[in-house]
Amino acid sequence: MKAMLLCDYRQLEIRDLPAPTCGSGEVLVRIHACGICGSDIHGFDGSSGRRIPPLVMGHEAAGVVAEVGKEVADLEAGDRVTFDSMVSCGRCAYCQRGQANLCDDRRVLGVSCGDYRKDGCFAEYVAVPRHIVYRVPEELPLEHAAMVEPVSVAVHAVGRADLQAGSRAVVVGCGMIGLLCVQVLRALGCERVLAVDVDDARLELAGQLGAEAGFNPRSTDVIQEICSRTEGRGADRVIEAVGASDSVAMAIACTGKGGRVVLVGNIAAQVDLPLQDVVTRELSVVGSCGCSGEYPQCIDLMTRGQVRVEPLISRLAPLEQGPELFDRLYQGDSGLMKVMLQP
Secondary structure, eight states: OEEEEEEETTEEEEEEOOOOOOOTTEEEEEEEEEEOOHHHHHHHTTSSSOBOSSBOOOOEEEEEEEEEOTTOOSOOTTOEEEEOSEEOOSOSHHHHTTOGGGOTTOEETTEEOSSOEEOOSSBSEEEEEGGGEEEOOTTSOHHHHTTHHHHHHHHHHHHHHOOOTTOEEEEEOOSHHHHHHHHHHHHTTOSEEEEEOSOHHHHHHHHHTTOSEEEOTTTSOHHHHHHHTTTTSOEEEEEEOSOSHHHHHHHHHHEEEEEEEEEOOOSOSOOOOOHHHHHHTTOEEEEOOSOSSOHHHHHHHHHTTSSOOGGGEEEEEEGGGHHHHHHHHHTTOTTOSEEEEEO
16 A cells, blocks of 8 residues: 655655555544644654654544454445544553543554554555544545544543633634634633634634634733733633643633633643642643544534634645655644645
C-alpha cells in the first residue's frame, strides 16, 4: 500500500509498504482522509519524543470498511466509518469505569514513544479493533468525519468543565481545539462564550463560530473586558487550549471566584501556576486528556450542524503532497489550519 513514512526527523517519504492484516476482532479501513494534527508537527522534528522513526503518523481519520475479521458481525465492506485514535484494552480498572482515555495499556495510532509503536493513517489502509470503530451517517462527508477525533477532544474538555445553567465561559487559545470548544460550549447550552487569542484572524473566526466577542491581549486589557461583560465577577468556566505559562495565567485571571479552569492545551511539559489566585479564589483546576466514549455525541453534533468543521479545513490534498504540506505547517504557514491528506 501507499503510505507516508517518517524515515527520520523532518524527513517524510511516500513509500510502498505492506498493507496491515485484519485480525479476527479487527476492521480493515480504506482511508479516505486523515488530518495533520499539531502533535504530528511536534513529532515531525522529534521535539515531542512521541514520534520515533521509522513511523507512519496520522490519527484523525475516516474511511470505508475494506474487510472485517471473523469475530466482527455488525460491520461489512463498504460501510462508512471513523474510529478513535486511542486503542484501549477494555479490561483494566480505568476502562471498566468508563475512563478509557486513562487506560493502563493505551496505544495511540501514529505514535511511537519507546514503549510501543503503532503505525497510523497517513496510508491507504489501517487495521483497528472493532470496539473503537463508529459508523458515519451518509449526510456527513468523510473528510468532515475525519475531524471527529479533534471534536471529541473538545467535547471531553467541555464535559470536564461541568457546565451549569447560565454558565459564562472563556476559551483561551483559538487554535483548532479552542475553536471547537467555542462551538461545543454553545451547543451544550453555554449562554455566553468569550474568546482570547493573540491572532486577530482566529478571533474573527471564533466570532463566526459562536463567540460573543474576542480579545487580543496584545492590544486589549482582556481581564477588564471580561469583567465588564460578567458584572465584574469573571467567567464561571474557562478552557485553556494552549498549554503555556502565559496562557494558563490568563485563564486563571479570567476565572471568577469558585470557577473552574480546564487545561486541555499541552505544548509545554511544565508551566508556572499562579497558586495564590487558585487558592484564595477557590478555583477548581482540572486536566482533560483525549476523549472517553464521546464519539457518538460528536457525530450527532456534527450531523445536526451544531459543530461545524468545514470552516476549519484549509486544504484537501493527495498524500503525495504530504511532505511539502508538513514543511509548510512546520514553518508556521498562517494560511493553513487543518490540512486533510487523502491517500
